[in-house]
Amino acid sequence: MRITIPKRQCKRRSKRLRVFLRATLTTYRGEQQPVRVRDISEGGILVEAAQSPGVGERITLSCSGHQLEGTVIWYRGSWSGIAFERPLRPAVWRDFAARVLRVGAPREYRRDLDIEHDRQIEVTPRIIRMRPLR
Numbered sequence: 001m002r003i004t005i006p007k008r009q010c011k012r013r014s015k016r017l018r019v020f021l022r023a024t025l026t027t028y029r030g031e032q033q034p035v036r037v038r039d040i041s042e043g044g045i046l047v048e049a050a051q052s053p054g055v056g057e058r059i060t061l062s063c064s065g066h067q068l069e070g071t072v073i074w075y076r077g078s079w080s081g082i083a084f085e086r087p088l089r090p091a092v093w094r095d096f097a098a099r100v101l102r103v104g105a106p107r108e109y110r111r112d113l114d115i116e117h118d119r120q121i122e123v124t125p126r127i128i129r130m131r132p133l134r
Helices: 090-097
Strands: 016-027 032-041 045-050 058-063 066-076 079-084
Touching: 016 045, 016 090, 032 058, 032 079
Parallel strands: none
Antiparallel strands: 016 032, 016 058, 032 045, 045 079, 058 066, 066 079
16 A cells, blocks of 8 residues: 655745845835845845834845845744745856855864764754844
């Protein structure tokens, strides 16, 4: 007997790149503010701003020499999700892919460490505060 289990539907349809870039967000009223770009996909971008624009607001984002137009589809605190008016062109996608934030290291990064026989340490949670956007 063969049972087929359907794959869960995923909200995100395209690959996301984790980045940490500075950009300028301009509303269609002409208001500008600096933002931090946290991740990007072919269809949208996640930004962190001192003051989030409202849902439905059309914006232009100037980032790494590119002008990206979109609409704010959600915000929570200082985080905003922006859907692009049209998908990124392949050349623009490759440019952002070259700026991916690399986190972590491969397991064999330090071959001189013998993890099996290393003493264990206790790690406690920390609060990390980020500087405000200027």
